[in-house]
Amino acid sequence: MTKITTRTLRPRTLSVRAGTARTGFSETSEAIFMNSGFVYGSAEEAEQSFDGTLDRMVYSRFKNPTVAMFEERLAAIEGAEACRATASGMAAVHAAIVCQVKAGDRVVAPRALFGSCTWIIGDLLPRFGVQAVFVDGTDLDQWRAALSQPTALVFLETPSNPTLEIIDLPAVAELAHAAGARVVVDNVFATPVLQSPLQLGADVVVYSATKHIDGQGRCLGGAVLGSAQFCDDVLGPYLRHTGPALSPFNAWVLLKGLETLDLRVERHAANALKIALFLESRPEIARVLYPGLESHPQHALAKRQMRGFGGIVAFALKDGKQAAYTLLNGLEVIDISNNLGDAKSLACHPWTTTHQRLSPEAKLAQGITEGLIRLSVGLEDADDLIDDLALALQSGL
Numbered sequence: 258m259t260k261i262t263t264r265t266l267r268p269r270t271l272s273v274r275a276g277t278a279r280t281g282f283s284e285t286s287e288a289i290f291m292n293s294g295f296v297y298g299s300a301e302e303a304e305q306s307f308d309g310t311l312d313r314m315v316y317s318r319f320k321n322p323t324v325a326m327f328e329e330r331l332a333a334i335e336g337a338e339a340c341r342a343t344a345s346g347m348a349a350v351h352a353a354i355v356c357q358v359k360a361g362d363r364v365v366a367p368r369a370l371f372g373s374c375t376w377i378i379g380d381l382l383p384r385f386g387v388q389a390v391f392v393d394g395t396d397l398d399q400w401r402a403a404l405s406q407p408t409a410l411v412f413l414e415t416p417s418n419p420t421l422e423i424i425d426l427p428a429v430a431e432l433a434h435a436a437g438a439r440v441v442v443d444n445v446f447a448t449p450v451l452q453s454p455l456q457l458g459a460d461v462v463v464y465s466a467t468k469h470i471d472g473q474g475r476c477l478g479g480a481v482l483g484s485a486q487f488c489d490d491v492l493g494p495y496l497r498h499t500g501p502a503l504s505p506f507n508a509w510v511l512l513k514g515l516e517t518l519d520l521r522v523e524r525h526a527a528n529a530l531k532i533a534l535f536l537e538s539r540p541e542i543a544r545v546l547y548p549g550l551e552s553h554p555q556h557a558l559a560k561r562q563m564r565g566f567g568g569i570v571a572f573a574l575k576d577g578k579q580a581a582y583t584l585l586n587g588l589e590v591i592d593i594s595n596n597l598g599d600a601k602s603l604a605c606h607p608w609t610t611t612h613q614r615l616s617p618e619a620k621l622a623q624g625i626t627e628g629l630i631r632l633s634v635g636l637e638d639a640d641d642l643i644d645d646l647a648l649a650l651q652s653g654l
Contacts, residue, residue, distance in 0.1 A: 268334055268450075273516045276329030278322065289509045290322040319497050323505040327512050331470070331480055334515065335449045335462060339488035341481050341496055342508060346445065346465020347373050348501035349479030353441050353463050354378070354412060356495035360386030362409035365438070367394025367424060369417035369623045372612040374443065378412060394424045395555060400432050408438040416446040416559075419571050419607045419631035420624040421546045423555035426562055430458025445469070445598070450522040451565040461487065468598030469568075471514045472521050476507040521600070521636060525568025528642065529634040533570045535643045541580070541650050543628065546571040568634045569597060578627035581606050585630065587649030590641055597633035602642055604632045 266274065280288050295314045297303040305311040314320055324342050332340035343349040354377060358364060366378050368391045378389045387409075392399035394413060404411070411433040415424040426442065433440045441461040442454035448469045454462050464470060466478035479501075481492055496502075526549070533547035545552070548559035549566030559566060574580040585593050585604055594603040595610050605611060608627050612620055620626075634642065 266333075269519055271330065271333040272518055275333035276326040276512075278326055287323060287326050287509060287512050290317075290505050293317050317505065318500050318502045321502075321505050321508070323512075324503050324508040327503070327508040327515075328480070330512060330515055331449070331464075331466075332482055334518075335455065335482050336453060337455055337462065337482035338485040339483065341488050341492055342466070342503040342511075343479035343481065343496070343501045344503055344507075345477045345501075346463070346467055346479040347377075349463045349465070349481050350374055350412075350443065351377055352492060352495055352499070352501060353461055353481045354382070354410060356492050357439060357441075358382065358387050358409050363388045363390060363407070364410045364412060365390045365392065365400075365403045365408055365433075366412045367392055367414070367417065367422070368619070369394055369420055369422045370412075370414055371418040371443070372615060374412070374414070375615065375619075394422055397425060397428055397432075400429050404432045404436040404438070406436065408433065408436040410441060411438045412441045412443070414443040414446070415452075416548055416567065416569070417623075418446065419569075419611065419629065421446070421548055421553070421569060421571055422624070423548055423553075423559045423562075425558055426454060426457040426459060434458075446567050446569055447563055448518065448522050448567070448598075450519045451526070451567055452563045455482070457562055460484070466511050466514075467596070469514075469522060469525070470511055470518060470598075472518070472598055472600055473514070474596060474599045474601065476504075476510045478503055478507050478511050522565070522568065524636050525598075525634055526565045528636070528639040529568045529570050530566065531639040532632070532634055532642055532646070533572075535646070536570065536572050539650060541574055541576075543573045543575045546624075570632045570634060572630055572632070573626050574628040574630070576628065578606075578608065581628050581630050583652060584646075584649045587652035588645055589648070590637065590645040591632070591635075597631070599633060600636045602633065602635035602637060604630055607631055 306315050328340040328342050390403050392403050413424050430440045439460040442459040444454050444462050445465050445468050461483040464480045530549045536542050536545045547570045591602040591604050595605045607625050
């Protein structure tokens, strides 16, 4: 196999070229290695492969050539030393958190999180003696108070799911590091195209590659990125022994997704801004949440730490749940789905879907109301999407 250099290439080129490893057949598209295992020329070679003397493939649960290409390419785009892929985004989140904590540790996180992330931190970790502390992620005084004592881990999303809260990453990272904590950032809404958490003070970045990285609703996948030491010595053993391995076929699909990621994200963001501005003009809408709007509470902060504002828009209807249902049921182009980052525009009702298992009080604390809709803006013509929303809004009159 031969690999190209990544030393002087820009991100757009890296998204197409980084990690390419051709076999002796000199194929253009990356090869899919669907095998589970590998063979050895001798018993001695097998021993050396397992004790680390030889750096080679051993078992696809540990490492696989196609998965390794995906990991190397994503790491190059992110600007990370290393990457480890997982079977899903939540497998990545779970691994990135659990591999770093033990009984007696503290984890601090914002209240505004995806429902499954809240469950891992607030329900699962305490079962094993890990204290979970939740704060208002936009309030630095609450972060300062929570991180005034030793802490093992800080986990956060920015922008958050689904209310698009923006957290001051450099400020929180500084407070976290002073408390002895590693900072893990779920960067799925921003993608590596629009935000670089490692450059803003984070230690680890996680993705649901199912979202924008695939971007076409084809497969599941996840990724954890950080230093080589973290990926090899802390995360690596956890993944090796617990087994949330990414399928080689899915890794190949995700490699293809990376080739067009920046082009798609630019279109998502352009469409989303146009739609957010339209929604802001409608009398049926109580509020529109999009970091690119001047009305967003953290618009100035988003401009400082993001290179663009992404493709997710949240908006709340004045007449609550029934109005939200009427709008969703009136859509003809936009699909109702809990996925996001897809080429197709997708809308969901977080109160009853992605955050359904949270108590009403917990939902409201995150800014999730019964009238809130999360819209993942796709690659269609923005005017067609606006027409679809306008007709759906009119259907409720």
